[in-house]
Amino acid sequence: MSTKQSKNNNLFYGIISGVFFFFIVLPILVIFKEALDAGGLGDLSNFLNTNTLKSIRNSLSLGVLVVLATTMLSAPLAYLLAKTPLSKYKWIDIVLLIPFMTPPYIASMGWILFFQKKGLLEQLVPISATFNSYFFSLGGLVLVMSLHLCPFMTTILKNALLNIGDNLEDSAAVAGAGFYQRIxxxxVPLLLGNYAIAALLVFVKTLSEYGTPATLGARIGFEVFTTDIHRYATMSPIDFGKAATLSSALVSICLVMWLVQSYITNKRSYNLVGGRSKASGAVVGNKSSIVVVGWLYLGGIIFCGVGIPYFSVLATSLIKLRGYGIAIDNFTFAHYQELFVAGSAGLSAIVTSVFLACSAATIASILGFLTVIVLQKKSKFKKLIESEVLLPEMIPNIVLVIGLMILWNKLYSYWPIYNTLGFMVLVYTLMFLPYAYQYTYSGYMQLSNNLFEAARMSGASSLQILQKITLPLLLKSIMTGWMMIFIIVFRELVAASLISPPNTLTVSTYIVSEFSQGSVSLGMSMAFICVIISTTVLLFLNRFQRKR
Structure with a gap:
């Protein structure tokens, strides 16, 4: 390559890096500048006041408790799905993903409706009224968040267990080691690195979560980082300085956790070789007893993680008059019909969410594909561009949204897109660009260079290779990323509640609005449609990926 071509390439990559810097990195820097201007980072009194300290303490304690509770739920489940006869039932993996794919705020509403006074559980089992109130506590909040994150940690631990050959456990059993000694x-030593990674990610996800603390946490007066940031940015008097101060603290903690996770991944993880493990029978008791115990435990997890919230949402959506409770003659589909009446707020919210989801998914998928293609050429900007593209994945969504709000509010006189649907599309595209990039990059890494070399030897131009080889072979990966982004944007809450234009509702803000204003059945009708769409897409994605 000539010096002139090299300079042109560097200029091209520099421009791309500059564009990503403006749209992704600059909003994060604006948050720190806003915090400095407000005295938030330079004056410790802003962190030492009672409300801020309480928020920080609550967030960190909640993160630790959720990690511990998630570990208690996930560790036995991972062992059952990797080292016992339950491992042959592949449908279990799909069912266990449902709680993770269910929007946390909807699951929280389901639990609230189930345990509240005169709620569904009390109607079904009147004696439960004596202990229902115990759910509305820090313990209940931890339980709901742990059930949501349980599939995430279970998957990481199960995959690690599958890479540990049964010969290790068999040898220990032959040597006389009991079940707990083998564990x-x-x-424990072999899984420590993988567990540390999973625990750190669960901790970060807990700190970043808004939906559950905003619904269930608000009922018990438990304020955390995300709810305080949201309150400062939306409730009068609006204080972007305090929102930026808390955001800067939150993003700093999350980035430190990501650095620790990266260190553990590179330095403290074992490479376990031995192929996919099969159940060997080297478990406590005989196979029939472990299967019975396993099914009971799995049933309990599914009942709590899927059964309770889904039953609550569905039952409430069908109730005609809440005062009459659960009764056959008190069920109706009128709430679902009302959602689809022409000109109704519900139909408008669905249309808006579909537009936002389609637009963001399409733009992000195109950008992700082009970025992957562009970064295949060597450049000193390659690592920088990749880091910029993946940055939104490493910081809480609410922080990125706050940064974009502050930045584009300052730029309003030059480019007035703030407070419009176009701005929402921009925000969602930036939030989920890492999904599109990673799915496309994963697919590209599976392509052999021989394909491209053969095409070049046949005289194909770069554009022809892109059209005839690269794009067709990557289409499934691109579509997988598109579907994931679509379903997440369709039901996303935190950005929609912060940046929706006046008198504009999305599916998520409609659900929250109806739930908080008393039209619970109408809100749960929308919520049930949302979770059914999420589950359907999950099943379709699983089947789609199996065919790849």
């Missing part, structure tokens, strides 16, 4: 001496 402590074999599995």
């Amino acid at each position: 402590v001496k074999i599995y």
